[in-house]
Amino acid sequence: MDNQAMKNIAEAVFAEHDMVIAATRGQLLDEIVRLGALFAHAVKNGNCIFFMGNGGSAADSQHLAAEFVGRFQKERRGLPAIALSTDTSILTAVGNDYGFDAVFARQVEALAKAGDVVVGLSTSGNSPNVVKALQAAKAAGAVAVGMTGRSGGKMAAICDLCIMVPADVTARIQEAHALIGHIACQLVDGEAGGV
Numbered sequence: 001m002d003n004q005a006m007k008n009i010a011e012a013v014f015a016e017h018d019m020v021i022a023a024t025r026g027q028l029l030d031e032i033v034r035l036g037a038l039f040a041h042a043v044k045n046g047n048c049i050f051f052m053g054n055g056g057s058a059a060d061s062q063h064l065a066a067e068f069v070g071r072f073q074k075e076r077r078g079l080p081a082i083a084l085s086t087d088t089s090i091l092t093a094v095g096n097d098y099g100f101d102a103v104f105a106r107q108v109e110a111l112a113k114a115g116d117v118v119v120g121l122s123t124s125g126n127s128p129n130v131v132k133a134l135q136a137a138k139a140a141g142a143v144a145v146g147m148t149g150r151s152g153g154k155m156a157a158i159c160d161l162c163i164m165v166p167a168d169v170t171a172r173i174q175e176a177h178a179l180i181g182h183i184a185c186q187l188v189d190g191e192a193g194g195v
Contacts, residue, residue, distance in 0.1 A: 016172055023166040024176045031163050032180050036187025038143055038161065042117045043068070043188065048080040050112060050142075052104045052133055053121035056174050058085035060121055064181040072185040079188070082111070084133070104133035114141030122146070123173040125153020125164070134158045147180065149173040 039049055049068060051061035061083040068081035084107045085091070094106045104120075112118055118137035120130035125148035134144040135158060146155035146162035149170075156162045165176040 016169065017175055020165065020167040020169075020172040020176055021179065024180070027166055028163055028180075031161060032183050033187065034161060035145065035163060035180070036184040038117055038145065039068075039184055040188045042115060042143070043079045045115055046080075047115040047117070048082060048112070050082050050084055050108065050116065050118045050137075051121070052084040052119070052130060054085075054127055054129070056170075057121035057123065057127075057177070058083070060174060060177055060181065061085055061119075063178070064119075064185070067181070067185045068188070072182075072189050074189050076189065084108070101128040101132055104129050105136040108133045108136040108140065108142070112137055112140045112142040116140075116142040117145055118142045119145045119147065120155060120159075121148075121177055122153065122155060123149045123170045125149065125151060125155040125162075131155060131158065147177050 042049055051065050053061045062085065065081040065083040068079040070078065084104050090107060091103050094103045098106060108118055118134060120134050122130045125146060131154050134146065134155060137144040138158065143161070144159045146152065146159040148155055148162060148164050150164055150166050150168055152162050152164040156164065163180060165173045167173050167176065
């Protein structure tokens with residue numbers, strides 16, 4: 001592939017990205033603000049935010065949890081957030097004993113309580129282990145949040161709030177999820193003030 005062909009591909013990716021972000025802004029702004037408010041309310045009341053996903057969505061979950069525990073843009077105390085994809089002993093023990101579909105649900109059952117927010121990231125909205133964990137969150141009285149692609153999949157019917165990025169390409173959905181997460185972090189920084 002020559003340089004111009006590679007440049008054309010890169011330009012097409014930028015164009016697709018811009019289109020998805022513009023559509024996300026146009027269609028989901030209220031839901032994104034609601035997400036920020038849910039997060040701010042939880043941390044102000046001493047509750048925890050749990051994030052989970054598979055593959056790239058697991059990495060995004062870890063990234064977002066780190067923004068709360070560390071800091072986003074302003075100095076403040078660490079805020080309670082946990083990525084459920086990080087404890088390999090739990091993941092392998094639960095996966096071995098109960099099956100991979102239970103790796104997040106078992107943690108939610110053990111850790112989540114009323115007032116917490118449990119966020120599942122799945123571009124399809126159908127990841128069985130994320131779906132089961134969101135069901136466990138509801139059973140625990142926690143707020144169930146989904147971040148998905150266009151259809152919302154099974155998560156759309158389960159979640160208290162399901163943010164469905166208007167896209168079908170996994171990479172574009174994940175890029176929008178990162179932006180949505182950063183906006184929510186900034187809203188928490190502004191709302192949580194000196195917490």
